[in-house]
Amino acid sequence: MSLPVRLLRLAAALFGLAALAACASAPPPAPLVSDAEIAAIRANLTRDIAVLASDEFGGRKPGTPGEAKTVDFLIGQLEAAGLVSGTNDPGSAWRAPVDLIATSPQASGLSFEIGERGVLIPDEEGAAFTTRRRVLVQAGPDLGSEVVFVGRESDSITREVAAGQILVMLGEPGVSPQRRAALFALDPVGIVTVVEDEKSIAATRRAYGRERLLLASEEEVRLSAFVTAGAMERVLGKEAWRALEKGADEPGFEPVTIPARLTIEATSKRREFASSNVIGLLPGTKPEAGAVLLLGHWDHLGECGEAPDPICNGAVDNASGIAALLELARRLAASGPHERDIYVLATSAEEAGLLGAKAFAENPPLPLDAIIAAFNFDTVAVAPAGTPVGFIGAGRTPLDKPVLDLLAERGRTTGDPAFAEAFLRRQDGWALLEKGVPAVLVSSAFASRDVLGSYLRSDYHRPSDEPGALELGGAIEDLLLHEELVRRLADTTLTPSLGPAIAPSAPEIAADRR
Known part of the structure; x- marks a missing residue:
């Protein structure tokens, strides 16, 4: 394009x-600059x-x-x-507002229910993050939404499958962020990424733990959770969880509904403030x-x-x-x-x-x-x-x-x-x-x-x-x-004004779409 x-x-x-x-005549050379x-x-x-x-x-x-x-x-x-102000806003000379949100995580919790059995995920095996002050979501039988295992898929998952559900995906270093972004575009209420072990959870807490700045206009309500594979084995049973992992790598994989009730809660410290771009004009x-x-x-x-x-x-x-x-x-x-x-x-x-x-x-x-x-x-x-x-x-x-x-x-x-x-x-x-x-x-x-x-x-x-x-x-x-x-x-003689039409032979300048 x-x-x-x-x-x-x-x-x-x-x-x-x-x-x-x-x-x-060619443009005159710029004057030499003295020492x-x-x-x-x-x-x-x-x-x-x-x-x-x-x-x-x-x-x-x-x-x-x-x-x-x-x-x-x-x-x-x-x-x-x-220079003069370049904001084109008499009410805000020089300063163009940049509305920002500063957010950092405070606490989180994940718990599963399988029938009459409850499993609370300890902090060292699970974590959840949001930019909002508090988000609480639930999914499972009789709750109007499901916990859906999508394995390593993202491109093949449809909005019909994902919207309003909690998705569980397998973590994969270097790939997971892009996969999560693609899945979030389908409007799930939350995504749980299953990582290898407690070291992975600790690394995730470090990565998400620092304060983040966001443009207020770009903020999205996203709940990202992480849990270890060992915790999933305790929730579903080792054989059942490993069967899901194996199935995710088989041709023709289809999303699987997990027969469990999952509750995820996350809270954040949050402040909203206006920063400024400075704009001047000659x-x-x-x-x-x-x-x-x-x-x-x-x-x-x-x-x-x-x-x-x-x-x-x-x-x-x-x-x-x-x-x-x-x-x-x-x-x-x-x-x-x-x-x-x-x-x-x-x-x-x-x-x-x-x-x-x-x-x-x-x-x-x-x-x-x-x-x-x-x-x-x-x-x-x-x-x-x-x-x-x-x-x-x-x-x-x-x-x-x-x-x-x-x-x-x-x-x-x-x-x-x-x-x-x-x-x-x-x-x-x-x-x-x-x-x-x-x-x-x-x-x-x-x-x-x-x-x-x-x-x-x-x-x-x-x-x-x-x-x-x-x-x-x-x-x-x-x-x-x-x-x-x-x-x-800035000289209209050296760089002429744009014409109203494009010559058919004018080369196209390709946009970056990678």
Whole structure:
């Protein structure tokens, strides 16, 4: 399936630049940047990283005083640079609400009844989790719903079989999460995953035990329970349970109703709060021609270590990306006005699953199809000057040509494409790309495993990710690259307006559907 028509229109326009070049002079090269100017850029990046990654900001966790300090700092810097609010909401200037839910498990219980016999599953052999404050479900004979064993199946299970029932599935490392997601889409009241042993239950409690952030708009009432195979043997009898396990691997397997009454209860500690994306705007002289979007996430993890240094300051991830975003905004404001609007977006809750970017995509301040290009800035202070460029999103948008052409002009090369591709869904641009927005991340930090690997192994998501002698050479080169990219894309002469139709020979840009 192809991406929406507007991307193809942009593709046609961009590929048409080669033809235009035959009858128009090539765009003038960007002016050389002096050593003094590079030193000034370095000083600005260092200063902003030091502020954002200071202990005073507490690790920039959403919903904490660190968020308030971060958001105030960002707004102050963008205002000082000459930007205006980009929320398109006079009642909420600069701050676009991101409604979040923080939830962590408190207690749970599972019990079975077989005839007159009851079996209470001890905590070390079973656990249940929900994002709601309390969920209680029952299924079994005479209760209007059943306990249904589905084995290892998900694709073959129908809504008629699953809806309103408690499903029991066999756990399988690496596969179970996707299988559960597919089964939950069929609206069961709960899913019980049978795992190997008590160690598996302990690992599950650790995985589910930490606080989770969710977008309020995406919350679903799901009850996930886990129980050991040994517990199921006690409930049903060893022979009966092993017969079910064996049958699940036989061709033509069909779901089996388990003749037991099952009660599952789970409670959670929960709070709802509003975080904020920060949105600034450099108004263009031809806003009807569309917009360029620059984005990066301001949030980090808050406290995640042990005393005496519990704060995860997030200097590289992602104070460095936000510092680059601010400096780029200053430079573009100073060189403006530009013809197209330029939006600057600092997102919340990226660390929890791109939540701020998703909130922006759900409630954008401009039509998404007006965004002709989006560039994400994340974890930029890693690579030295002269490092090849990682291109996340290559081959997925019409931006390949302008990006690659400029890299060639600057004498820069691209890095390991497979390594960059591995981060496609792990950065904010993905939330936009899913909606058809041409969004990419172009950064020397993602050039290869050799470049990024040392940071990932040492400081990533640890208290040691602190400001100090950070490597900014590659980040400065990347910033100047983006400055010229945005200058060209915001110019309707260098990047013409989209035409009303698509030439039949225009190539399709394939969407990612894997």
